[in-house]
Amino acid sequence: MNTAPEAVAPDEAEAAEVAAPAAAGSLALDEILSTPAIAVVPLPAAMRTARVVGVTGQHATLTLRGQAGPVDALVAPEVDPRVVADALASGDAVLVETVAGERPVIVGVLLTQRPRELRLRAGTIAIEGDEEVLIRAGSAAIRLRADGNIEVVGSRISAASRGLFRIVGRMLRLN
Secondary structure: OOOOOOOOOHHHHHHHHHHHHHHHOOOOHHHHHHOOOOOOOOOOEEEEEEEEEEEEOOEEEEEEOOOOOOEEEEEOOOOOHHHHHHHHHHOOEEEEEEEOOOOOEEEEEEOOOOOOOOOOOOOOOOOOOOOEEEEEEOOEEEEEEOOOOEEEEOOOOOOOOOOOOOOOOOOOOOO
């Protein structure tokens, strides 16, 4: 048995040195830069933005960004059509999934600017704070603290009741 290393021709030695780092998963920067560019293949599905022109139930009419005419689209089952109607009213964009040969599907609404007005509408609205909740508008404020203290501050505070107006406390102090 011969244990002496085999003689390798200089060209073969250079080829082995180049192949060794590639086999190990690391390429030199000049090798990466010299590789030819990969051709871009169009994907079968894409996400695009659009503006809502009209909405009726689970169907909507859109103008897709970069496309001239209106397009009929579906609202995805997990998207509430009222949210899409709100986007129509506020002029917000929607996120649309497009697949060649199929109708576009609205999969979400994009908030593109801070709202001037925020409206919450739900069966129940809960606002919780571990330490305190503060609601402020100008010089008026309501503060609810975790220890049970409630402060109402304003230049003029009015309270009215259509029925019994009850004030209960161990002590009441007026002025």
